[in-house]
Amino acid sequence: MNPRNQPPQPKVRLTGLTALIRRLRSQLEGGTPHQVRWARAQAGRLLAQIEQKFSSQGIDPANLTPASARAYQELKIYQAGEPEKPSNKPWKAQKLRFSGGGIAGLTGPIDQIQAALAGVSAAGGETGQILIGISHLVAEVDALCQAAGVKVHELNPPSWRAYAWLLYLSEAGSLERHRSALERFRRAEESLKRRNKIRIQAIFCNQTAIYRYRVHPKEIIVQISEGFIDAPPDVMRSLAMIASGSRSRAARRLVWAYSISSQYLSISRLLAGTASIRDLDGEEKRLEEMFTRLNAVYFRGELPRPRLTWSTRSNRRVLGTYAPASDTIMLSRGLLSPEIPGYVVEFVLYHEMLHKALGTTLSGGKRRSHTTEFNRLEEQFPDFSRAQAWLIGNCRGRIE
Numbered sequence: 001m002n003p004r005n006q007p008p009q010p011k012v013r014l015t016g017l018t019a020l021i022r023r024l025r026s027q028l029e030g031g032t033p034h035q036v037r038w039a040r041a042q043a044g045r046l047l048a049q050i051e052q053k054f055s056s057q058g059i060d061p062a063n064l065t066p067a068s069a070r071a072y073q074e075l076k077i078y079q080a081g082e083p084e085k086p087s088n089k090p091w092k093a094q095k096l097r098f099s100g101g102g103i104a105g106l107t108g109p110i111d112q113i114q115a116a117l118a119g120v121s122a123a124g125g126e127t128g129q130i131l132i133g134i135s136h137l138v139a140e141v142d143a144l145c146q147a148a149g150v151k152v153h154e155l156n157p158p159s160w161r162a163y164a165w166l167l168y169l170s171e172a173g174s175l176e177r178h179r180s181a182l183e184r185f186r187r188a189e190e191s192l193k194r195r196n197k198i199r200i201q202a203i204f205c206n207q208t209a210i211y212r213y214r215v216h217p218k219e220i221i222v223q224i225s226e227g228f229i230d231a232p233p234d235v236m237r238s239l240a241m242i243a244s245g246s247r248s249r250a251a252r253r254l255v256w257a258y259s260i261s262s263q264y265l266s267i268s269r270l271l272a273g274t275a276s277i278r279d280l281d282g283e284e285k286r287l288e289e290m291f292t293r294l295n296a297v298y299f300r301g302e303l304p305r306p307r308l309t310w311s312t313r314s315n316r317r318v319l320g321t322y323a324p325a326s327d328t329i330m331l332s333r334g335l336l337s338p339e340i341p342g343y344v345v346e347f348v349l350y351h352e353m354l355h356k357a358l359g360t361t362l363s364g365g366k367r368r369s370h371t372t373e374f375n376r377l378e379e380q381f382p383d384f385s386r387a388q389a390w391l392i393g394n395c396r397g398r399i400e
Contacts, residue, residue: 016217017072102160103144103145103155106159162206164206177229204226207223210227210259211223284309287310307329319335344387354378358371358377
């Protein structure tokens with residue numbers, strides 16, 4: 001057959017290579033010498049695997065799809081270290097803006113920080129350059145909020161948690177503890193005897209859940225609350241087991257038990273308190289005064305003050321919540337309405353204060369917070385029956 005009449009060979013796509021290149025690029029852009037060396041070593045290993053596949057399957061690099069061809073060439077450049085050296089300057093968010101009650105554009109820089117921390121943890125090295133980048137990012141958020149006339153605590157929850165996490169990491173010793181936690185999780189993950197050796201990547205961050213994970217074809221990404229950074233090896237191993245798909249009840253009990261420990265709560269409360277230092281406005285002063293009064297009457301003034309705040313929106317379904325991880329009592333802004341009696345607002349706050357005072361118990365593998373003791377103390381509120389009747393008759397919301 002005449003070669004000219006042969007059908008053109010189909011283009012070959014290297015699945016997943018573009019995503020891997022993006023990850024390497026973000027690690028190279030971190031700029032620390034250890035980060036650059038680790039990323040280039042990783043690029044060399046990937047390049048060897050790809051070229052072995054080319055040889056065994058008779059693939060011509062010229063037949064790659066445009067995206068795969070660009071990623072392949074970029075990989076060769078990273079491995080050789082030929083082009084311009086990545087800048088050692090700290091990251092600087094170029095496109096941060098105030099939008100929808102929060103800071104848009106924070107995700108990219110935070111992903112870079114997470115990737116850089118993972119690289120430093122895997123290859124060893126210093127975190128000084130990462131610390132500089134975090135400090136610059138905190139300063140930019142501060143400047144943006146100041147320019148917009150917005151207080152940090154008024155940011156929407158995702159932006160507020162991200163800012164609190166950055167501010168926490170910028171303090172002395174916090175970044176090194178974070179890096180150490182990544183190393184301990186990696187050792188725990190490597191100690192697991194699993195049939196499927198899919199890689200588990202850990203990300204410690206400031207989130208409401210104690211952990212959550214996503215399963216991808218070639219890796220499992222587990223997001224773990226920053227409260228676990230001082231967790232012992234057995235807890236880290238239990239987290240790795242859960243992420244790998246283990247149904248071990250013992251592992252889940254161990255993780256849950258640590259999530260209500262003083263070590264975990266101290267980190268979570270530090271994260272919450274780091275960014276909550278502020279001048280109280282009129283609404284928050286009212287909440288502060290109400291807490292002080294109820295604390296003196298029902299708790300002999302011995303209940304430590306949590307973070308007190310109103311919700312950013314008027315939530316009619318949930319009137320109040322207590323989050324032990326961040327030690328935060330939040331009441332719905334809808335309770336500020338002049339139509340709602342003061343004793344109802346006080347009852348909702350008292351309910352959440354009881355949650356803080358009594359905590360939760362584990363029964364039958366389930367958490368219980370509204371226990372018999374809780375209900376008994378709740379009924380001691382003088383206007384308990386009247387408040388309950390008003391809520392039932394006028395409001396569809398619930399108190400958690």
